[in-house]
Amino acid sequence: MTTVVFILFSLMVLGGGLMVVTASNIVHAAGALILSLFGVACLYVLLNAGFLAAVQVLVYIGAIAILIIFTVMLIRREGEDRLSFNSMWSGVLVIAVLAFVGLILILNQVWPLGMEGGAPDMNLDPTVQLGRMLLDPAGYVLPFEVASILLLSAMIGAIVIAREKRKE
């Protein structure tokens, strides 16, 4: 049962991803991206990571995808919304596949695939565990705080750029 559902969602992710790169209309590509991202959220649910799934939908679909569509719609000019294939696409395809396989091989050397050190304790609420890990001094509090400082500086940067120039 789980396998069937997993295959369905994987098809959704991969099919969506394929449509992103093959769609001739750029807004359709953005729509397919949303489908693919939603499939990833469904996979998170299958993995019992409800919080991650909700955050995936919230951040990637609710914020990033909407921003992408917004930008695409704003910068589009007449007759430019049809993408065409570059003549070198077959070469690019080979390089992309090689890079992907190479990355998998290298990463497999550094962090072997598959689960190690046993599954996390399923009796505890995974969301609570995640929260503890993120704010625990022995856990990931430093990367967490560094990331928040990065976001804060991005926000201040946006305000500085968007601010009206005072004419006096």
Next chain:
Amino acid sequence: MDDFRVADLFTSIGRLWTNWLVDLGVSDPWILFINSLIGAILIVVIPVTIVVFTIMGERKIIGRFQDRLGPNRVGPFGFLQTVPDVVKLLTKEIITPDHVDKVMYHIAPMMSVVAVLLIWAVIPFAPNVIGADLDIGVIYFVAVASFGTLAVLFAGWSSNNKYALVAAFRAVAQLISYEVPLVLSLLVPVLLASSMSMQTIVETQRQGWFVILAPISMLIFFISSTAEIGRSPFDLLEADSEIVAGYNIEYSGMKFAMFFLGEWIHAFTICALTATLFFGGWLGPFVTQVPALGVVYFFLKMFILYFVQVWIRTTMPRLRIDHLLNFNWKFLVPLALANLMVMSLVTRLLNPIEGPAADPVVQGAVFFGANLVLVVAALMIVGGVARRARQAQEAQRFRAVASGVQG
């Protein structure tokens, strides 16, 4: 049959049904599947049924507010007015313009309804009566709400109409802006209950409704959700008194009505959420002994809040778009941020990691006092800024007049 109790009506019905399936010899995974399917269908049917009554009720109430009778021709006191309305909408011709983007044009209205219906999966009606008591209930609600924004964007773009596109941009600017204070105010009930599960949030309110502990959050949540559904005074999404309506301009018949169905359902859905998060959801007298009463209390609270919303809708004038965005970014967001900080500080002070938590009455008093101080401070700051702006304007006018006299 012996364990059937009227007091616990809904759980008893569920148990009887499951026992019946077991007696028929249905295997466990299939029982789970069938029960989930029935649950999903109920979650869709309940809000769509309620909306028929709220449309009629709202038209009657607005009629009274505007010193007229409201619909009074179909059925006793016009109570069946919605039935011919629905029949009319269903039988209207659906015209699809030539140059629309077919796929997205047809997906958008469905998405706007589904985005709202999904919220009902996590709303608790009574103890043990809930679609799915997710441990991430609150953030789930925020996540599915983003599909509504997408629907607006899809509808505006796929219509291939400049007015629709501009309206969609305007609408999305409003929707994503008001999502910020909405989420910030939602964090306060989560903080007070130390859980994101809707049932736990309701259970925690046995000691006192969160509206007493966090009235500012309640107001911010209610205001920003009213902006999210695009109702008066925030009805710029489809200002229906203007010539070009909005992102839905190219839609007709039932497809057009789907957007409004979504909006109408959303209107009382946010009331249901406010009732759950801040007014104790299904809590009420004798609810521990008679759990079935929870449904009554829940819908009672929801409809009272809905009345308040209709009241606001019919008495407030529409805001201008720059006022709308300024109100959000310069007032609601800073207030929500300050509120969140104060609330987390007070929570930690009253419930230290070591040592006993403070008495509930003391807690309520301190929380309410902190909110009061915050509101007074916010209003004083806003008042001061407004006064300075007014004085600057007057000084400028004075200078203009003075130079005119000289010349």
